[in-house]
Amino acid sequence: MARAIVYTGGCLCGNIRFKVTGPALNPHTCSCQMCRKHTGALTAAWVEFPSKAVAWTGPGGQPATYRSSEISSRAFCQKCGSTLGAIDDAPTIALLLGAFDKPAKQDLVPTGHSFRSGRPKWWCVEIKTDQT
Numbered sequence: 105m106a107r108a109i110v111y112t113g114g115c116l117c118g119n120i121r122f123k124v125t126g127p128a129l130n131p132h133t134c135s136c137q138m139c140r141k142h143t144g145a146l147t148a149a150w151v152e153f154p155s156k157a158v159a160w161t162g163p164g165g166q167p168a169t170y171r172s173s174e175i176s177s178r179a180f181c182q183k184c185g186s187t188l189g190a191i192d193d194a195p196t197i198a199l200l201l202g203a204f205d206k207p208a209k210q211d212l213v214p215t216g217h218s219f220r221s222g223r224p225k226w227w228c229v230e231i232k233t234d235q236t
Contacts (some may be wrong), residue, residue, distance in 0.1 A: 107146060108125050108126070109125070109126060109128075109211070110124065110125050111123070111128070111204055111205075111206070111209070111212075112124075112204070112205045112206075112227070113126040113199065113203045113204035113205050113207075114162055114188075114203060114205075115162075115164075115167075115180075115181035115183075115186035115188060115203065116148060116181070116184045116185075116186040117165055117181065117183050117184035117186070117226060118162060118163075118164075118174065119162055119163060119164035119181050119182075119183040119184065119220035120160065120162045120164045120167045120183075120186070121160070121161045121162030121166075121180045122158055122159065122160055122161060122162075122188070122199065122203075123158075123159045123161050124153050124157050124158050124159075124199070125155040125159075126153060126154065126164060127155055127205045127211065128151045128152075128153065128211045128212055129151070129152040129153060129154075129199070129215045130150075130151065130152045130215075131147075131149075131150070131151040131152075131211070131212050131213060131215055131219065132150055132214045132216045132218055133147050133148065133149045133150070133214045133216075133217045133218070134146075134148050134217070134218040134219055134222075135147045135217070135218070135220060135221075135227070136218065136220040136222045137222055138173070139204050139219075140222065141180050141203070142187055142188075142190075143187055143200065145236040146215075146224065147221055147223060147227070148200060148226050149201040149202065149207075149214055150189065150190075150198045150200060150201065150214075151186065151197050151198065151199055151201060151212050152197070152198045152199075153196070153197055153198075153199065154186035154195055154196065154197075154201065155196060155197050156166070158197045158199075161213055164181065164182065164183060167179040167180055167181055167182070167193075168181070169191060170178055172190070172193075175192055175193050175194070176190045176191065176192045176193065177190065177191050177192075178190050178198075179191050179197075182210050186203070187200060187203075188200060189203065200212075203223035230231065
């Protein structure tokens with residue numbers, strides 16, 4: 105019997121923690137204005153999961169949210185302010201790779217980049233899918 109894939113992570117202070125069981129979906133990077141403003145970075149690295157696969161396990165419970173669009177809310181720790189991802193109205197939660205305890209796992213490596221035109225021209229985005 106195959107062992108379930110499990111990922112863990114959380115915020116800077118540990119108040120918000122998550123445990124995800126199941127395969128990573130659509131790992132990607134994005135340079136859209138919303139992602140840049142949400143993270144304070146020129147590019148955000150995301151991975152999506154079905155909402156039912158994500159359990160909020162830290163003492164803070166679920167993260168605080170800010171309604172950022174008609175279809176999604178941005179998630180963050182109400183204690184330390186760390187950004188964690190986006191909770192979509194569709195049954196999807198997108199978590200930022202920087203919040204994972206082990207973000208270098210092969211199945212979390214981004215396979216594409218969204219809104220490349222949103223980055224400054226001097227910002228070079230290169231995704232290496234072969235890690236050998």
